[in-house]
Amino acid sequence: MLETRRARPGRLVVAAAVLDRLPNAAQTDADHASTAFSPATAPQSAATPAPRPTQAAPRTLLCAARAYPAEHAGQYEFPGGKVEPGETPKAALVRELEEELSMRVRLGAEILPSPDLAVPPPTAGPDSETDTAAFPGDDRSAWPAMHGYRMRVWLAEPVGIARLGAAHATLSWVPLDKVGTLPWLPADRPILEAIRRLLAHAR
Numbered sequence: 001m002l003e004t005r006r007a008r009p010g011r012l013v014v015a016a017a018v019l020d021r022l023p024n025a026a027q028t029d030a031d032h033a034s035t036a037f038s039p040a041t042a043p044q045s046a047a048t049p050a051p052r053p054t055q056a057a058p059r060t061l062l063c064a065a066r067a068y069p070a071e072h073a074g075q076y077e078f079p080g081g082k083v084e085p086g087e088t089p090k091a092a093l094v095r096e097l098e099e100e101l102s103m104r105v106r107l108g109a110e111i112l113p114s115p116d117l118a119v120p121p122p123t124a125g126p127d128s129e130t131d132t133a134a135f136p137g138d139d140r141s142a143w144p145a146m147h148g149y150r151m152r153v154w155l156a157e158p159v160g161i162a163r164l165g166a167a168h169a170t171l172s173w174v175p176l177d178k179v180g181t182l183p184w185l186p187a188d189r190p191i192l193e194a195i196r197r198l199l200a201h202a203r
């Protein structure tokens, strides 16, 4: 059994699936990223706005292999890191991407965890393992990550270029139909699959 099964509320990691460009915003609303968009079931009425011009679909994902620790060196991950006390998840993600990749990003939809894997957010109260007041905005279920962490993941597109830093051994843009062949951290596989499904619907 994967050690991700031990994920507990608290201990939040945030990460980004950095695409060459974000998919059509109309089909990946940030708060409904896990809901498959179906033109067949979309409500139709006179008030339905005209479809936006279709923008090109994303083609590549920025793939980063970890440099450390030794047990994970060479395994691929979504760039990001741990949320620090006082930070909102998105602010932590922007900070981590600047620290690790010297990169600013435009954030897109959050990739919500599938119900069978979702780890709930910490709850306030005397028995809580986490000081919820110290982690503002950690109010959503997350994916189980390695070593007992929870992880929230957003789509992103770069503003400027990414630079290889000390956290990663390699950094490369990989066509979306090839990313599955890389050796990812085991916890990231279901997230990769959710992204693949989301992007298939956004085409």
Ligand SMILES: Nc1nc2c([nH]c(=O)n2[C@H]2C[C@H](O)[C@@H](COP(=O)(O)OP(=O)(O)OP(=O)(O)O)O2)c(=O)[nH]1
Residues within 6 Å of the ligand: 013, 014, 015, 076, 077, 078, 079, 080, 081, 082, 083, 144, 145, 146, 147, 149, 151, 185, 187, 188
């Ligand atoms: N960043 C990141 N961490 C992940 C992913 N998947 C996954 O299970 N993890 C786990 C590995 C680590 O146990 C934990 C985050 O560690 P980290 O090393 O990225 O965090 P950090 O940058 O803040 O840490 P540090 O190197 O400054 O100590 O989450 C992922 O896709 N990206």
